Amino acid sequence: MTTALSVLALLLLVAMGVHVAIALGIIAVALMLFSFQIPPVLIAQMAWGSIDSYALVAIPFFIFAGNLMSRGDLALVILNLVGSVIRVFRGGVALALAASSVFFAAVNGSSVACTVALGPAAVKLLPKENYDVRFSAALVAVCGTVGLMIPPSLTFILIGSITGMPITDLFIAGLLPGLMEVMLLSFTTVWISRLRGFGVKQDAPDWVTFRRELPRASGALFMPVLIIGSIYMGIFTPTEVSALAALYALVLVLLVYRTAGVGTVWDVGKQSVMQTVMIYGVLLGAGLLTALLTRLGLGSELTAMLKAADVAPWMFLLAVNVLLLFVGMFLDGVSMIVLLTPILFPMATAMGIDPIHFAVIMTALVEVATLTPPIGLNLFVMSRITALPIHAIVSGVLPFYATRIVGLIIINAWPALSLVLVR
Template structure:
């Protein structure tokens, strides 16, 4: 009964326009005070404990480095480099956007940040090549989702910190599923471009233009190598490499590409702090809620129920996928992860699902949530960038949504996609 009241109250506060972090804190702290008579000082210590983690220090650094790399014309530099090779395909520029999104995904670790980084340049380039504004906006929104799967994913940092899993393992687990999603997205882009007659096709790759563009793009292209390579080689922890990435990004935009001055660096730092505070606020509230649910014994009761009911992995995963697609209509990705991870991971373990595989599945579901109305963040980001109504972008996303679901099914059905590199 207490859980039901808490859920109803939480939904009511969110529906009233209160930010989910504040709503979580109000509900959890209120119940801990009233129902369990816990002293306020202990509530404060519990909240602080939810963010007092070395791994979580990586979040502000990755956000800062990603925001820095989004400044200037770096997206256009990378897209022109890739387009010089793939323009021989129908829809080559759109394909270049899809491939370039992998680079930005490997830089900022965020779906929204990836879409923001690609958006301004792609919105100028694609319509000039004969693509409709709606298709262009939808493609950028979908490409941005790769930022959650390809390391350094903020999703994996959150999951690892909350559940207590090695974040480097999660990063590595996301590589093949991320490449699979990119392959499906690239294939769908070419097919849709052919169907609607989008794009200007060249006879063959322009290797001369590629060689000319490569030197200017090489500094930016080394960024994902620095991040993924050093983690995979075991040279740095994700937290250490996040600080290194922030320094490298600052040097690039300040001294190499000169797309930002010291004032712009300061502005970027302020924006990054605001984004970090939002994430930490949700973690504080969810930490209190998790402590309350632990006292109520909800996770333990659900785990025992699932074990006694002899639920098969297939039925469990089918239920979780349907449930989280619905939940993703109303909650952002960070809220989904911090609210549901403490409950779902023990259940997944109870039905013999590898927790690393399940982390990749959860991340794939969060990716889909960023495209699912009415709360899909990438839809609103692209609406703001392109000035198109949200409903037009939703219509453009629909074919790609089907592609995303195919990827989700494959990630669920083939655990080795997530576990092969471990």
């Protein structure tokens, strides 16, 4: 009864416009003080413990590096570089956008940051080559979601810090599923472009443009190699790599490309601090709520119910997919992860599902949530960039939902895709 009332109160506060972090804190602190008589000092210690993690130090550094790399015309340079070669296909520039999303995903680890980085350049370039603006906006929103799967994913950092799983393993596990998602998006992009006659097709690759743009783009293109290579070879931990990535991005924008000055760096720093505080705020509130749910024994009760009902693992995964697709309509990705990870992971483990595989599944579901109205963040980002209404972007995204569902099915049904590099 207490759990049901708590969930109802939380939904009511969120519906009233209270931020998720504050709503979580209010519910958890009120129950701890009045239902369990926990001293305020102990509550404060619990809250601090939820963010007192070495792994979480990587979050502000990766956010800062991603925000820096989003400044300037870097996305346009990379799009022109890749597009000069693959314009031989119908929809080549759109295909170049899908390929470029791998780069920006490997730089910032955030879906929204990836969308912000690609959006202005794509909306500037694609309509000039006979692409519909609605399709261009939808494509950027969809490609931006890859930032949550390909390392360094902030979602994996959160899951690892909550569950205690090695973040390096999670990063490596997300690599192949992320590339598979990009391949599916690329096939869909080419199919839609051919069906609707989008894009300008070249007779042969433009190697002159490629050779001209490659030296300029090489500094930025090395950044994903630095991040993923250092982690995969065990040279640095994810937290150490995040600091290195921030320093490397600072050198690139200040000295190499000169797309930002000291004032811009200061503004990016303030923006990154605000984004980090938002994430940490949700973690604080969720940490208290998790401690409360542990005292209530909710996780143990749900796990016992699953065992008693003799639920098959595939049925559990189907229920999780449906649940998170629904919840993703009303919560952002950070809130989904910090709220549901402490509840779902013990249940998945009890069902015999590999926790790393389950982490990849949850991340894929959060990717879909960023495209799902009414809260889909990528939709709002592209609406702001293009000045298109949300419903117009949603209609452009519709063909890609089927692609996303296919990707979800593959990730759920084929654990080896997530585990082969880790094992």
